Amino acid sequence: MTPHLSTLTLHRFRLGELSSEAEVEAKQHLGACPTCEARIGVQHRQRLAFVQAPVPPAILAADSPPWWSRLRAQLWAVGLVPVAAAVLMMIGGVPEEVAGSWSEIDAGVVETPGLAGETREKGEAGRLEAWLQTGKSSRLLEPGETLLAGARVQLKFHPAGRRFVTLAGRDGSGSVEVYGTLPVNEGGLQTAPFALTLDGSRGPQSFFAVWSDRRPDADQLVAELGRESPKLPGAEVARISFEKE
Amino acid sequence: MASSSISLDTTIVRAHVEPRPVAVELDITTLYRRYGDMVLGRCRTLLRDPIEAQDATQEVFLKLHRYRDSFRGEASPSTYLFKITTTICLNRIRSRRRRPEDPVEELPPGEPTDGLLDALALRQLLDRLLAGEDERTQSCLIYHYVDGMTYDEVGELLGISGAAVRKRIATFRSSLRQSPPDWLTEADR
Ligand SMILES: [Zn+2]
Numbered sequence: 001m002t003p004h005l006s007t008l009t010l011h012r013f014r015l016g017e018l019s020s021e022a023e024v025e026a027k028q029h030l031g032a033c034p035t036c037e038a039r040i041g042v043q044h045r046q047r048l049a050f051v052q053a054p055v056p057p058a059i060l061a062a063d064s065p066p067w068w069s070r071l072r073a074q075l076w077a078v079g080l081v082p083v084a085a086a087v088l089m090m091i092g093g094v095p096e097e098v099a100g101s102w103s104e105i106d107a108g109v110v111e112t113p114g115l116a117g118e119t120r121e122k123g124e125a126g127r128l129e130a131w132l133q134t135g136k137s138s139r140l141l142e143p144g145e146t147l148l149a150g151a152r153v154q155l156k157f158h159p160a161g162r163r164f165v166t167l168a169g170r171d172g173s174g175s176v177e178v179y180g181t182l183p184v185n186e187g188g189l190q191t192a193p194f195a196l197t198l199d200g201s202r203g204p205q206s207f208f209a210v211w212s213d214r215r216p217d218a219d220q221l222v223a224e225l226g227r228e229s230p231k232l233p234g235a236e237v238a239r240i241s242f243e244k245e
Numbered sequence: 246m247a248s249s250s251i252s253l254d255t256t257i258v259r260a261h262v263e264p265r266p267v268a269v270e271l272d273i274t275t276l277y278r279r280y281g282d283m284v285l286g287r288c289r290t291l292l293r294d295p296i297e298a299q300d301a302t303q304e305v306f307l308k309l310h311r312y313r314d315s316f317r318g319e320a321s322p323s324t325y326l327f328k329i330t331t332t333i334c335l336n337r338i339r340s341r342r343r344r345p346e347d348p349v350e351e352l353p354p355g356e357p358t359d360g361l362l363d364a365l366a367l368r369q370l371l372d373r374l375l376a377g378e379d380e381r382t383q384s385c386l387i388y389h390y391v392d393g394m395t396y397d398e399v400g401e402l403l404g405i406s407g408a409a410v411r412k413r414i415a416t417f418r419s420s421l422r423q424s425p426p427d428w429l430t431e432a433d434r
Contacts, residue, residue, distance in 0.1 A: 007290075007359050007392040008327045008402075011283045017323055039359040043286060046359075050282035055274060058303055059281075062273040 005029050010040045014047070057190065060183050126160030128209040128238040129189070146243045149200040155192040155207060159184040160236060162211035167192055168225055172203020172244065176222045181215050198244060206241040277306050280323060284330045290358040290391065291334040293367070301337055305330050328402055335383055342375060360391045366428035367391065373421070381405075382413045389414055390428065 005013070005026055012018050013026045030037050131138040133152040147153070157165050166181040184190070198205070208225055210216060212235040224230035230237055284305050288298035305326065362370060370390055374383045384403060388394040389410070396414070397407035421429060 004361060004393040006388075006394040006398055007287070007361075008324065008394070008398075010359060011327070012321070012323055015279070015283075015323060017321060035361070038357065039361075042357050042359045043282070046286045046289075047282045050285060055277060055281075056299075056303055059277045059306055060274055062307055 004033065005036045005039075007039070010036065010043055014040060014043055054185065057182065057185070061180060126162075126165075126209060126211045126236045126238050127158045128207065128240050129156040130154070130207055130240050130242070131156060141240075141242065143240050144242065146245050147198055147205065148245055149198055151198045153196045153198065153207075155196070155209070156189050157192070157209045157238075158189055160211040162236070163213045164211070164215055165190075166208075166210040166212070166216050166221060168208040168210065168221065169196070170206045170208070170225055172201065172205065174226055176225045178218050178221055184211070202244055204241055205244040206239050209238045211236040273306050273309055276309065276322060276326070280326050281306070283323060284326055286359055287327065287330045288334055290360040291331070291367075291387070292337060293364060297337065301330070301333055305333055308333070324402065331384060331387060335380070335387070338371060339375060361393045362391050362428055366426070369426055370428065374417070377420070378417065382417065385410050385413045386417060 009018070009022070009026060013023060013030075016023075018026060030040060130141045131154045132141050132147070133154055138154060141147075141153070155167055157167070159165070162184055164181050165184050167179045168176055169179065170176045179192070179196075182190075182192070208230075210221065210225075210232060212232075216232070216235065221232070224232050225237075281302065285298060285302045288301040288305075289295060292298050292301060308329065360367070370386065374386050378386065381403065385399050388399040388402060389396070394402070395407070396410040399410045400407040403410070418425075418429065
């Protein structure tokens with residue numbers, strides 16, 4: 001048997017997840033056991049350091065609703081049935097982002113529901129960059145360059161003062177694929193949490209970044225990005241095009 | 246559909262590509278904000294490599310989509326996350342041992358963790374249990390010796406009886422009877 005509180009019990013005590021009975025026992029043990037007091041001290045310090053660090057982009061990206069539209073594209077690509085619906089399961093809270101469609105977006109300063117009074121200024125120009133990855137190095141691609149099959153492309157973007165950026169691509173046949181919508185962090189150039197590998201089909205290949213203050217509607221986005229000049233009121237669009245061989 | 250001209254090679258997408266009629270979306274960010282430090286701390290304790298611990302933490306949360314059905318059945322996210330973090334860390338330690346040429350960036354030996362074993366004792370335990378024990382026994386031993394769980398607590402976590410846990414640990418202990426390490430005698434006092 002063990003004389004100490006388990007690591008998990010210490011966490012659950014800290015998080016207020018123990019039953020009242022177990023909580024009383026834990027409190028008594030902690031008052032009398034320097035080892036466990038030191039262990040929970042480590043947990044408190046780790047918590048402090050943790051809350052000061054930003055949430056990694058890959059974690060934020062995992063929650064972007066359009067992951068299932070990306071999934072739908074993937075499933076189509078491998079010949080499977082598209083996902084019928086997404087059911088939101090909420091654990092310990094409400095989702096932080098409120099979905100909205102493009103039609104709800106007005107130009108200019110946007111009030112975001114759920115963030116009372118908080119507004120974001122337009123004006124900072126959005127920039128999209130495509131980087132070619134080779135081994136461990138990468139180089140910035142110039143628009144119009146020719147890309148070969150198998151090339152690995154990493155997209156980078158500036159936040160442009162918006163809450164979200166949606167990354168998408170259009171191939172030579174005019175078909176649009178939405179890769180995902182990411183919450184934008186403050187600060188400089190950000191890297192998409194995924195890389196793209198080009199296949200052997202030829203023709204022009206464009207990449208898009210669409211900045212917005214609400215999550216875009218995937219169907220509307222696909223329709224508009226298929227046009228030569230997309231009309232997405234209130235959103236900012238950047239495009240970068242290449243030739244694929 | 247011609248949009249298949251590009252493939253996303255990301256674990257996030259791989260985790261989602263499953264032919265299921267209904268996809269359940271977990272609120273990963275909320276879970277991360279609440280439990281990320283627990284997962285990261287556990288990864289640091291077991292892996293003792295701060296860089297790999299960050300990596301493993303992301304792996305845990307990004308895999309939640311894959312495990313969402315069993316996740317839903319759990320009463321407590323902390324218990325569930327603790328369990329899959331342990332599994333992921335043990336998998337990493339096993340594959341690390343298959344590739345001893347890969348460098349491991351060790352935490353400073355004196356750096357305190359919330360586990361009950363220090364760095365040296367943990368290494369001794371891992372050496373012993375990875376050499377000869379099955380995966381379930383490995384988990385039992387980690388939960389008992391590193392985390393200080395009782396037999397019943399380990400059993401509840403793994404879905405087996407406390408008696409079964411006791412038996413596995415007793416067998417392991419008797420294999421060390423010749424020269425019991427300090428941490429073993431201390432933990433079983
Ligand atoms: Zn104690």
